[in-house]
Amino acid sequence: MVEVVVIGAGPYGLSTAAHLRGLQIPFRIFGKPMTLWRDNMPKGMLLKSDGFASNLAAPDNEFPLSRFYEDTGRRDYSDIGLRIPVQTLVEYGLEFQRRHVGAVDPSQVVRLSRTADGFEVVLDTGEQVLARKVVVAVGPLAFRHVPxxxxxxxxxxxxxxxxxxxxxxxxxxxxxxxxxxxxxxxxxxxxxxxxxxxxxxxxxxxWFDPANEDRPQTERSLLARVRRPNFGLGPGWRTWFWSEAPHAFRHLPATTRMDKAFSTFGxxxxxxxxxxxxxxxxxxxxxxxxxxxxxxxxxxxxxxxxxxxxxxxxxxxxATGYKADLRRLGFLSELLDDIDRIGHAPVLDSGFESSVAGLHFIGYASAPSFGPSMRFIYGTRFAATRVMRRVSRPSFRRDLARGTLQQQTA
Ligand SMILES: Cc1cc2nc3c(=O)[nH]c(=O)nc-3n(C[C@H](O)[C@H](O)[C@H](O)COP(=O)(O)OP(=O)(O)OC[C@H]3O[C@@H](n4cnc5c(N)ncnc54)[C@H](O)[C@@H]3O)c2cc1C
Structure with missing residues (x-):
């Protein structure tokens, strides 16, 4: 049995895996690394997020995008106003994986069910993996919406x-x-x-901020920067809450959360x-x-x-977006009835854990609990840190140290 299985190898799955590796918690991660960015975004696309908001989350922020630019001889990095080609983000994600995650199994998870002390994860190769905890980080693709x-x-x-x-x-x-x-x-x-x-x-x-968007922060006066500072999801004090307070978002009324999770920034x-x-x-x-x-x-x-x-x-x-709906995730069908939902997204506690103990959701599906930052790379640090805090709780770590939990075999 492995301690944690991460389903998904996009920015959220990779960031969580990097944190698991940092704490030496045995894990396996499934999915195609950076596939949304590699196979589903149009060639030639530029990211809308700023440089400082496009970091994958390694423990201690060891490998931000700026470091990747530096290490690969790209001289044009700036926190604000940088237009990141999608291909560069893919290369960054794959290098992040190489340095901070290690092996990713590209298999698809086709079934997830409960066992006495965790979960059975079934892959499209037929392999069955037992895990104590599961982190679902499958991104928005399964939730494609066509009117x-x-x-x-x-x-x-x-x-x-x-x-x-x-x-x-x-x-x-x-x-x-x-x-x-x-x-x-x-x-x-x-x-x-x-x-x-x-x-x-x-x-x-x-249009978001058509006048200011391209001007580097340093060119703006101090007063302008105080009046309209840059936050992870965009400039201006009005974005502060949605961007920087995912912990507080969870305490808003459910109807407000459902509305703001997907309507903010679009x-x-x-x-x-x-x-x-x-x-x-x-x-x-x-x-x-x-x-x-x-x-x-x-x-x-x-x-x-x-x-x-x-x-x-x-x-x-x-180009009509996505609608978070757990019913679209076929591998969840056996657990669906046990997962409390807000709309069709999971209700999550402060550690991103659903009503099925040990089953976590991060990224797009967690937006109704933690807000719009979960729809963007900017939310990876918060999500990975919170999930890690939960799975590294003293009781969990004690069991791990005592060997009650068997070490990763794969
Ligand atoms: C057109 C577009 C532009 C965007 N631009 C930006 C931007 O500029 N900045 C920004 O921050 N965000 C942007 N986003 C949002 C983007 O989706 C998120 O930032 C980020 O990709 C979410 O990461 P993730 O890890 O949750 O999901 P994804 O990147 O979608 O990764 C999902 C992973 O799950 C795996 N997976 C799925 N199902 C299974 C399964 N059954 N078994 C195993 N693995 C599975 C996939 O193989 C993949 O590895 C954009 C989104 C779109 C659609």
Missing amino acids: EALAGLPSRLLSHSSDNHDLSRLKGHVAVVGGGQSALETAALLHERGVGVTLLARRKLL PAGSGWLKHRVDGVLPVQIGRLMAAREQNGQAVLSVMGVDGPASLAADHVIA
Whole structure:
């Protein structure tokens, strides 16, 4: 039996594994390292998070992104205003894994069930692993959301934004549905490739901090910086709570948490993207009502500000985000009824532990408990530290030292 199994090898899983290794708690970690960033983000994408908010969490903050830039001879690092190419984040994540995690098993977990003293984790290879505790860090991908209104389209005419790592396969005219960063950046990248693109957004496009976003912190006066300091999820005192107080977020009323967990910081685009979209490519404002196939094309029916309209396209990309819903995680089916939920996300205590003792959730699914920072890399330190505090409680450590818990065998 291993002490801890971590399901997921993205920023959250890797950060937790680094902390487990730091405390010499035997663990195994499953999943494809950095796969969301490597296989599901469009090539050429830039991160919206700042440099200082894109650190994976090793114990003692040993390997921040700045260190990776330094070690690889990249001279352009800055905490604020740095635009990080997605490929650089992938390389950083893999190097973080090499230095602070070690071996990751790329197998998929297909079933999770309880045993007398922990869990049985079944892999797609058929292997069965016993673990005392499990940390689920599977990210947002399983929670992809496509609006019901697009249900009438065949799959060759419709994809989710996360299916479009390689935009070069798209030709003709593409409709991108959504008004968040993913929609805006995908539309900009398509346009820059010479593909005809129309953005369909429910309301006028919103931009985060278009004036200040690109200016390095040092160029701003002290007064400006005090008035509008930078926090992990963005500048301005109003973001402080959502960004820096995940421990307090848990104590807000449940309805407020459900609302703020996913509505804060979206849908809107980064200020630095504005000049690549605004006035550059066509934007249609309206509510998507229905979609159908006609003569091999997708035809979208839209209720616009001036009444009904339609939009024809050779392909539709639903850049319509994610909805945390544990029912979408097939491997959880045997435990689902025992997990207390808020909406369809797990209710978590201060150690990210669910109502199933020993079963933890971090990352996207934990946002209704700890707030919007759990949707971003910035939340990895808080999550990894809290989970670690729980699994390294004196009683757990005592058992470990006494050998009541068997050491990792794999
Ligand atoms: C388009 C887009 C842009 C974004 N930009 C930013 C940004 O600029 N800055 C930022 O901070 N955040 C950004 N995010 C949010 C991003 O999702 C998180 O920051 C981060 O990737 C979450 O990390 P994670 O480890 O929770 O999940 P992920 O990175 O999604 O990793 C999930 C891991 O789980 C594994 N897994 C899944 N199911 C199983 C299974 N059954 N068995 C085994 N393993 C499994 C996968 O293989 C993978 O290793 C963006 C998200 C999107 C979609």
